[in-house]
Amino acid sequence: MIQQHLTLLPVIFPLIMGALLLLPPITNSLARQRNVALAACLVLIALSVWMVQVASSGSIQLYYLGDWKPPFGILFVADRTSALMVLLSSSLTLGALLYATGGDDKTGMFFYPLFLFQIAGINGAFLTGDLFNLFVFFEVLLIASYSLLIHGGGKQRTQAAMHYVILNLVGSAFFLFALGILYGTLGTLNMADMASRIHQLQPDEQALVKAGGLLLLVVFGLKSALLPLQFWLPRTYSAASAPVAALFAIMTKVGIYSILRVHTLVFGPEAGDLANLIQPWLWPLSLLTLTIGAVGALASPSLRMLAANLVIISVGTLLIAAAIATPQAIAAALYYLVHSTLIAAALFLLADAIGEQRGKPGDRFVSARRVQQPILLGSAFFIAALSLAGLPPFSGFVGKLMLLQASSEPSIASWVWPALLISSLAAIIALARAGTSLFWRVSGENSASEPAAVLKLSGVWLLLICSPLMVIFAGSITEYTRLAAEQLFNIQPTLELILPQGAK
Incomplete structure (x- = not known):
């Protein structure tokens, strides 16, 4: 009975739990809110692991809300890729919430309900089979x-939130324009149904669908921080509280996932004249995104800003894989996506913990008092730095090696290899500068701040430990991502399952 609704549970469960947190007596006690939210997160992880196990067999789980069959009803689809993304979001949430128990949840109201509502939205984006x-x-x-961005208040957060809201409202308007064009032309927004109808278009209709598809690239590019739409990310992420910034590490991946899903299923190799619609645009923009991220990392004045620019580097890296558009490249991208999300989130948390112990300078790269826990925080930073820079023996090295192997064709390698290797060098230089500034440039008396709580730092280490684990179990994980990428490109079984009477 539960498995029948498994595809919907990662969406509806956090919504229900978030609503419960708004009701007395839970809402009247911060301790109760913490306990309920952490328990809900553990249940969500268990559901996600179960979903991955079901999806690993190759079966695609469908859920028809209200039992309305596609293309008319609301459809949720759980395959290997979406199940992996749901597990990633659930694991990331646990690390961020553990860190929040150290005091970030006290700075404003409704922190935990908002967290769970956002997770419901993220999981819904991963599982939906319909563009609307x-x-x-x-x-x-x-x-x-x-x-969540404005949680805790302050001038800097208010300004960042204002820019973030306005920009995303514009993005939402473009999204609606794209949906209107595509629905008016294809008569459906069910992605499988769109893929089955796209072959039947007349030349004038193809021009409209092409315009709608490119508008979607603008929308997803804004969400994923694709150049020239990346300018909002460093300021927004560095202004947010640490747990919120850690959760935001997956926000760009929602945009990248949408690019992979929509432009593989609807505009993939089997889309006729509209096949590989975005590839000519993705190639230069992904390389430029990688470049601007590397320059931003070298110019970062603080660890939070550096972490934000490293997110942009990861976005450029992943979009290069999307531009290559082969199963091998997408398999590498899925592995690197999981790695970069978890470790970037850990670095945001770590930046806050270090900043709290350095006094007024915070996490800025200037001389300050010695941190109270130099070994614990220093070793955590060392692991995060090696992993994000792509150095062995951590998961970043495996992910970038897979991407280099996927781009071994000479015409591709001549562009991709220099970009990836130079950006890795820039990350190494920036992280080395950050480490020496934060831990070695010491002046004045030792910090009088309290050492970070064990439960708080457990959130950091929970995310960091994923890097060596991803290396230890690299064989199983890469096999899963390989099969997931092949499932993304082999769309006929998906069409036949969702539209048994209409697949072409």
Whole structure:
């Protein structure tokens, strides 16, 4: 009975738990809110692991809300890729919530309900099989993110939130324009149904669908921080509280996932004249995104800003894989996506912990008092730095090696290899500068701050330990991502399952 609803549970369960947290007596006690939210997160991880196990067999789980069959009803789809993304978001949430128990949840109201509402929106975006419902879940996660960004108040957060809200409202308007064009032309927004109808278009209709598809690239590029739409990310992420910034590490991946899902299923190799619609645009923009991220990392004045620019580097790296558009490249991208999300989130948390112990200078790269826990925080930073820079023996090295192997064709390697290797060098230089500034440039008396709580730092180490684990179990994980990428490209079984009478 539960497995029948498994595909919907990662969406509906956090919504229900978030609503429960708004009701007395839970809402009257911060301790109760913490306990309920952490328990809900553990249940969500268990559901996600179960979903991955079911999806690993190759079966695609469908859920028809209200039992309305596609293309008319609301459809949720759980395959290997979406199940992996749901597990990633659930694991990331646990680390961020553990860190929040150290005091970040005290700076404002409704922290935990908003967190769970945002997770519901993120999971819904990963599981939906319909473009309009993708828009709906984008709005759900964005509304929660607006409140979380400003949580705790302050001038800097208010300014960043204002820019973030305005920019995303513009993005939502473009999203609706794209949906209107595509629905008016294809008569459906169910992604499988769109893929089955795209072959039947007349030349003038193809021009409209092409315009709609490129508008979607603008929208997803804004969400994923694709150049020239990346300018909002460093300021926004560095202004947010540490747990919120850690959760935001997956926000760009929602945009990248949407690019992979929509432009593989609807505009993939089997889309006729509209096949590989975005590849000519992705190639230069992904390389330039990688470049601007590397320059930003070298120019970062603080660890939070550096972490934000490293997110942009990861976005450029992943979009290069999307531009290559082969199963091998997408398999490498999925592995690197999981790695970069978890370790970047850990670095945001770590930046806050270090900043609290350095006094007024915070995490800025200037001389300050010695931190109270130099060995614990220093070793955590060392692991995060090696992993994000792509150095062995951590998961970043495996992910970038897979990407280099996927781009071994000479015409591709001549562009991709220098970009990836130079950006890695820039990350190494920036992280080395950060480490020496934060831990070795010491002046004045030792910090009088309290050592970070064990439960708080456990959130950091929970995320960091994923890097060596991803290396230890690299064989199983890469096999899963390989099969997931092949499933993304082999769309006929998906079409036949969702539209048994209409697949072409």
